[in-house]
Amino acid sequence: MAVLLFRVDDRLIHGQVVVGWGRHLKADAIVVCSERVAGDDLARTMMEMGAPADVKVEVLDPAETAARFHRNEYADRAAIVLFETPAEALRLLELAVEIKTLNVGGMHFRPGKRQIMEGVSVDRADCEALNALAARGVKIFVQLVPEARPVDLIRKLPGDL
Amino acid sequence: MIGILLVAHGDLAEELINSVAMIMGRVPLLRAVGLHPDQGLDDLQNAIETAGAELEQGGADQLLILVDMFGGSCSNVAARLVIERDPGRVALITGVNLPMVLEAAIDRDLYSLPDLARKVVEAGKKSVVDVRAVLAEKLR
Numbered sequence: 001m002a003v004l005l006f007r008v009d010d011r012l013i014h015g016q017v018v019v020g021w022g023r024h025l026k027a028d029a030i031v032v033c034s035e036r037v038a039g040d041d042l043a044r045t046m047m048e049m050g051a052p053a054d055v056k057v058e059v060l061d062p063a064e065t066a067a068r069f070h071r072n073e074y075a076d077r078a079a080i081v082l083f084e085t086p087a088e089a090l091r092l093l094e095l096a097v098e099i100k101t102l103n104v105g106g107m108h109f110r111p112g113k114r115q116i117m118e119g120v121s122v123d124r125a126d127c128e129a130l131n132a133l134a135a136r137g138v139k140i141f142v143q144l145v146p147e148a149r150p151v152d153l154i155r156k157l158p159g160d161l
Numbered sequence: 162m163i164g165i166l167l168v169a170h171g172d173l174a175e176e177l178i179n180s181v182a183m184i185m186g187r188v189p190l191l192r193a194v195g196l197h198p199d200q201g202l203d204d205l206q207n208a209i210e211t212a213g214a215e216l217e218q219g220g221a222d223q224l225l226i227l228v229d230m231f232g233g234s235c236s237n238v239a240a241r242l243v244i245e246r247d248p249g250r251v252a253l254i255t256g257v258n259l260p261m262v263l264e265a266a267i268d269r270d271l272y273s274l275p276d277l278a279r280k281v282v283e284a285g286k287k288s289v290v291d292v293r294a295v296l297a298e299k300l301r
Binding site for chain 1: 183184185186187263267292295296299300
């Protein structure tokens with residue numbers, strides 16, 4: 001699979017991803033790599049409905065995502081891979097899928113998280129996963145839409161969570 | 162490049178531009194004109210003409226006007242301006258919504274103005290969905 005973009009975005013398939021990134025990168029497939037969504041019929045159907053008809057949507061848990069990567073199933077596809085959390089990106093990496101760069105779009109505020117940038121809030125688990133990804137050489141940038149300037153996320157992580 | 166002019170009652174046009182920015186960042190040659198309670202139709206006509214001229218000065222060689230409601234003041238005033246001009250240079254579409262503005266902004270470099278106008282109409286029609294009915298069908 002040719003992956004144009006790995007992105008953490010807790011809204012998964014939505015306007016910024018479909019229109020902002022999908023059209024910009026000319027993606028023809030979106031993989032939602034999420035254990036939660038893969039196991040939820042309604043959430044999965046909503047994801048499939050959110051993309052244009054000419055974009056193939058796959059909703060898979062990390063193990064299945066990795067299996068398809070290793071079988072090279074979509075070699076001729078131009079795909080965007082979405083994660084709800086950095087932890088699921090780390091899981092995919094640990095399943096031997098190469099991720100060189102990770103785009104971070106939306107990690108929205110919830111109680112227990114701390115906002116560190118516009119649209120990006122983290123808790124301890126997020127910081128651990130992001131640091132683990134960075135330690136394995138993944139470059140992590142916050143960039144909501146293609147026109148925005150990418151910002152190195154690791155520098156912004158608080159050390160006291 | 163095709164300039165895009167949004168014309169609507171109240172602040173809708175301006176806010177559509179802000180909503181577009183949320184999804185795809187700031188877009189060049191995209192302007193808004195609002196019709197407010199204290200304005201007459203002459204004011205509206207002037208505002209549309211001024212915005213159109215500013216888009217031209219900014220480099221737009223064609224103009225796609227998207228207005229809120231067919232038969233409303235914005236549509237009626239814009240129609241008078243459009244009918245006097247070359248159909249290859251100015252197009253006017255009503256019923257503007259966010260997917261239509263996104264379609265116009267994304268595809269304006271790929272199509273001629275009449276073709277873009279058709280794509281925008283199509284995007285608007287496709288965007289109106291009874292979600293419960295579609296979900297019921299898909300989850301059956």
